[in-house]
Amino acid sequence: MHTTESIVHPAAEELELGAVLHALSDPVRLQIVAKLAQSDEADHTCGSFGLPVTKSTCTHHFKVLREAGVIQQRPQGTTRLNRLRRADLDARFPGLLDCVLKAAEHADVIAVDSEASLESVVAAAVAPGTADSPAVA
Amino acid sequence: MHTTESIVHPAAEELELGAVLHALSDPVRLQIVAKLAQSDEADHTCGSFGLPVTKSTCTHHFKVLREAGVIQQRPQGTTRLNRLRRADLDARFPGLLDCVLKAAEHADVIAVDSEASLESVVAAAVAPGTADSPAVA
DNA sequence: CAGCTTGTACGATGATCGTCGTACAAGGGT
DNA sequence: ACCCTTGTACGACGATCATCGTACAAGCTG
Numbered sequence: 001m002h003t004t005e006s007i008v009h010p011a012a013e014e015l016e017l018g019a020v021l022h023a024l025s026d027p028v029r030l031q032i033v034a035k036l037a038q039s040d041e042a043d044h045t046c047g048s049f050g051l052p053v054t055k056s057t058c059t060h061h062f063k064v065l066r067e068a069g070v071i072q073q074r075p076q077g078t079t080r081l082n083r084l085r086r087a088d089l090d091a092r093f094p095g096l097l098d099c100v101l102k103a104a105e106h107a108d109v110i111a112v113d114s115e116a117s118l119e120s121v122v123a124a125a126v127a128p129g130t131a132d133s134p135a136v137a
Numbered sequence: 138m139h140t141t142e143s144i145v146h147p148a149a150e151e152l153e154l155g156a157v158l159h160a161l162s163d164p165v166r167l168q169i170v171a172k173l174a175q176s177d178e179a180d181h182t183c184g185s186f187g188l189p190v191t192k193s194t195c196t197h198h199f200k201v202l203r204e205a206g207v208i209q210q211r212p213q214g215t216t217r218l219n220r221l222r223r224a225d226l227d228a229r230f231p232g233l234l235d236c237v238l239k240a241a242e243h244a245d246v247i248a249v250d251s252e253a254s255l256e257s258v259v260a261a262a263v264a265p266g267t268a269d270s271p272a273v274a
Numbered sequence: 275c276a277g278c279t280t281g282t283a284c285g286a287t288g289a290t291c292g293t294c295g296t297a298c299a300a301g302g303g304t
Numbered sequence: 305a306c307c308c309t310t311g312t313a314c315g316a317c318g319a320t321c322a323t324c325g326t327a328c329a330a331g332c333t334g
Contacts, residue, residue, distance in 0.1 A: 017240045018162050025158035026292080047310065057293055059312060064291095078301045078310045093240040099232035103154045106229075163322080184280065194323050196282060201321095215280045215331045 007066065007073050007080075012088040015069040020093065023068035024100055028053060029061050033070060034104050036084045037097075043074075043081035144203065144210050144217075149225040152206040157230065160205035161237055165190060166198050170207060171241050173221045174234075180211075180218035 023029055028051060035049055051058055062082065065071045069088060073080045089097045160166055165188060172186055188195055199219065202208045206225060210217045226234045 017237070018164055018167065021158050021162035021237070025155050025162055027155055028292090030155070045310080053292085054294060055311070056295075056313090060292075063312095075300095075311095078299095078308095080311070092243075093236060095232055095236035096240060099230060099236060100154070100158070103230040103233060165322085182280080190322085191324060192281065193283090193325075197322070200282095212281095212330095215278095215329095217281070 007075065009066060009072060010069040012069070012091060015088065015092045017093065019068040020070060020089070020096070023064050023070050026061070028057075029065055030104055032061060032065065033084065034101060036071065036082060037086075037101050040084060040086065043083055045079040045081060047079070144212065146203060146209060147206040149206070149228060152225065152229045154230065156205040157207060157226070157233070160202050160207050163198070166202055167241055169198060169202065170221065171238060173208065173219060174223075174238050177221060177223065180220055182216040182218060184216070
């Protein structure tokens, strides 16, 4: 893409609690983080989440997560590989990520998530070639 | 006050993660929660925090915390006694409150807090009888 | 009772947020 | 070379938010 340098990430010691909590308080972003945490180590492209929003909104949410220091983005080809900054988060806010994730599992995030990805799979099967559209459209 | 019944509180099982995270993502509210957690068991009136905002804003923040299920409010005389719903929070989101509070200590909340209360003390000493005014006014 | 204190209710206002559409850039296929 | 896929940038729109001022209610206390 056309960002002159690499992508801006906050330093590990500069992570702000308020920003992280705010980033995690949105259902879509929580969904992203949950999925990212499910299979750690592996890299996920932005499009590999079955998010019920458009590309623009997707970019926005990933930006919020990145600028809060929750995720790390690394460009590769036309895509961006996303990874959870688990070590940095654990160092600065010990235990926070884990209990938020555990709380998210107990609650609704995973349910919504599996629903969404199921729907997106169906949609892809019905209309192959439609890469966009907010899950149900 | 003129609320017909007692004050509305969400049930312990109905606490929503998003709402709690959002409630905790504001610096003023985090300050409230931090102070409330410092001396648990004791009740704090809304005015006993050295908050850098007006009464109206104060009411608003306490309402947000209450409706998110973070605090419990009990009317007594002309005031309201606030208490942290630690048990309910711990039951629904185990560990969350503790690590947020610990992270808040490490960060800035306590510093801002002591500063603010210091200022309010000075202000009170200089102009006794001025109960309102956002810390510096 | 009159006044003071504590907090609520009800706008109003400016800022931020989540969402979208359109246009565009960059890289990988054929 | 051409398109297609992936993602960004920018502008717009409605909703929510944090803040405030003013007015008022409820309970103490002189």
